[in-house]
Amino acid sequence: MNEITRVLRTFIGYLKRPDLYPELGRKILKNTINRNNAFKGKEKTNSWASSKAVSQEEAISKLFGMHAGTFKNEFQDVLKGAEEREKVCPIKMGGAGALELIYYACEFSNAQHVVETGVAYGWSSLAALLSLKKRNGTLYSSDMPYLGQNGDQYVGYVVPEDLRSHWKLFRFADKESLPKIFNENSSFDVVHYDSDKSYDGRIWAYQELYRNLRKGGVFMSDDIGDNSAYQDFCEKNTIDTTVVEFEGKYVGVFIK
Template structure:
C-alpha cells in the first residue's frame, strides 16, 4: 500500500487518517484481504439476487432507474464528463427502496465518491423533509475533492450534509448533530479493522426496525465475523459479482455496539 504523502500534506483535515495509514502500512499489511476466501465462500452460499431481497425486505420491487429516468440520465452525463474517475453506483434500488419502505427521515452513509448512493437516498428523503448525513474523504491521489457528490442535483442538496473527513473524525461530528438513524449505509473504509470499528459505532446509532447495509462484504471476513460474533442474521445480496449485506435491527437484538 503506497501512501501519497503530498496528497495528505495539503489536506490538514486528513492528518489523523495519514497517521493511521502509516500504522496500517507497517503493522496491518494483510488487513485489507484478511479471511477473503472464506468470506467469499460464505457469501456465495447465502447470496440471493437483488429483486428477491427487495421483496423479502419490503414486500415489493424497486427500480430507481425506471422510476427516475431523467434524474438518472442527467447524473450519468455528469459522471461521463467528470475529469476524475471514482468508484460507486451500486445498489441504488436497495437504498431507495429501504428509504421508501421505512419512510426514513434520517439516513447516514459512509463513502460518497460521485454520489450515486447519496442520490438514491436523497430522492426519497426530500419527499419527507429528511436529511442524509454523509462522511467521505477524497481519493487523495486523484484530487477529486471538488467532484465528490457531483451527480447530486442542486435541488436535492438542501437535504444533504457532507462531512469531508475520514470516518473516525467525521462520524463523531455527525453524531453531535444527529445520533439516531433509520438507515445506515457503509461504503467507505473496507479494511477488516476499519469495518469492525465502524460497524459497532454505526449499529449503536441505528433505530430499532432500521436497516444496516454494508458493501463489498466478500473482500475480507470483517462483515462475516462481526455478524457471527453478534448473532445477527443478514440477508446477503449478489449484485454484479459483488456482495452486499443487509441486516434489520430488531427489538431483540442484543448487540448494542
Template sequence: MSEITRVLKTFIGYLKRPDLYPELGRKIIKNTVNRGNAFKGKEKTNSWAAERAISQEEAVLKLFGLETGAFRKDYAEVLRTAEQKEKACPVKMGGPGALELIYYACEFTNAKNVVETGVAYGWSSLASLLSLAKRNGTLYSSDMPYLAQDGDQYVGYVVPQNLKSNWKLFRFADKESLPKIFAENSVFDVLHYDSDKSYNGRIWAYNELYKHLKKGGVFISDDIGDNSAYQDFCEKNSIETMVVEYEGKYIGVFVK
C-alpha cells in the same frame, strides 16, 4: 498517473491538511504493521456469501415487501442526467451500486435520517436523497478528500442541485466524520457503509454505526467479500443477514 506519483501526491496532500494527520497515522500503520489484515478471512467469507447470495430484487421483496420496478421508471430522467454527468466527468471514481436496495430501504423505514460512508460521484447519495426529499429528511455523508487526484470538486457530482439542501457532507476520515455526525443526530433509519475496506476499519465502523441505528432500521454494507469483517460482525452479534450479489460483488443487508 504512476503509483509512485500517486503515493507522493497523496502524502503531500496529507501534509497540507493538519486536520487529516490522525488519518495519515492510521494509514501508515495499516499499510505497514497491519498490512495483512486487509484481506483477513476473505476466502471464508466469499464462500459463506456465495451460499447465501440472492438478487437485489429478491432482497427488497423479502426484507421490505416492496417491488423494485418503479424506481427506474419514476426517476428515469434523473438517472439519465446523472449517467451523462458521470460520463462527462474528467476524474474517474466508483460507479453506481445497488441503487434500488438503498432507495427502498429508505422507503421501507420512512427514513428521515440516513448516514453513509463513502460518496465518490454520489450515486448512493442520490438514491437516498430521492427518498429522503419526500419527507424533508437529511442524509449525512462521510467521505475523505481525494488527495491523489484533483477530484474534490466532483464528489457528489451526480447529485442534482435541488436535492443538496437535504444533504450534509463531512470531508474527513470516518473516525473524525462519524463523531461529528452523531453529535448532530444520534439515531438513524438507514445506514450504508462503503468506505474503509480494511478489516479493522470495517469492524470499528460497523460497531459505531450499529449503536446509532434504530430498531427496525436497515444496515447495508458494500463489498463484504473483501475480508471477513462483516461476517464476523454479524456472527458476533447474532444478526441474521441477507447477502445480495450485484455485478460480481457481495452486499450485506439486514433489518435491526
C-alpha cells in the same frame, strides 16, 4: 498518472491538511504493520456469502415487501442526467452500487435520517436523497478527499442541485466524520457503509453505525467479500443477514 506520482500527490495533499493527520497515521500503519490484516478471512466469507446470496430484487421483496422494478422508471430523467454528469467528470471514481436496495431501504423505513460512509460520484447519495426529499429528511455522508487526483471538488458530482439542501457532507475519514455526525443526530433510520475496506476499519465503523441505528432501521454494507469483518460482526451480534450478489460483489443488508 503513474502510481508513484499518485502516491506522492496523496502524501503532499495530506501534509497540506493538518485535520487529516490522524488518518495519515492510520494509513501508514494499515499499509505496513497491519497490511496482512486487511484481507483477513476473505476466502471464508466469500464461500459463506455465495451460499446465501440472492438478487437485489429478491432482497427488496423479502425484506421490504416492495417491487424493485419501478425505481428506474420513476426516476429515469434524474438517473440519465446523473449518467451524463459522470461521463464528463474529469476524474475516475467508484461506479454506482445497488441503488434500488438503498432507495427501497429508505422507503421501507420512512427514513428521515440516513448516514452513509463513502460518496465518490454520489450515486448511493442520490438514491437515498430521492427518497429523503419526499419527507424533507437529511442524508449525512462521510467521505475522504480525493487527494491523489486533485478531485476534491468532484465528490458527489452526480447529485443534482435540487437535492443538496437535504445533504450534509463531512469531508474527513470515518473516525473523524462519524463522531461529528452522531453529535448532530444520534438515531438513524438507514445506515450504509462503503468506505474503508480494511478489516479493522470495518469492524470499528460497523459497531458505531449499528449503535446509532434505531430498532427497525436498515443496515447495509457494500463489498463484504473483501474480508470477514461483516460476517464476523453479524455472527458476534447474532444477526441474521441477507446477502445480495450485485455485479460480481456481495452486499450485506439486515433490519435491526
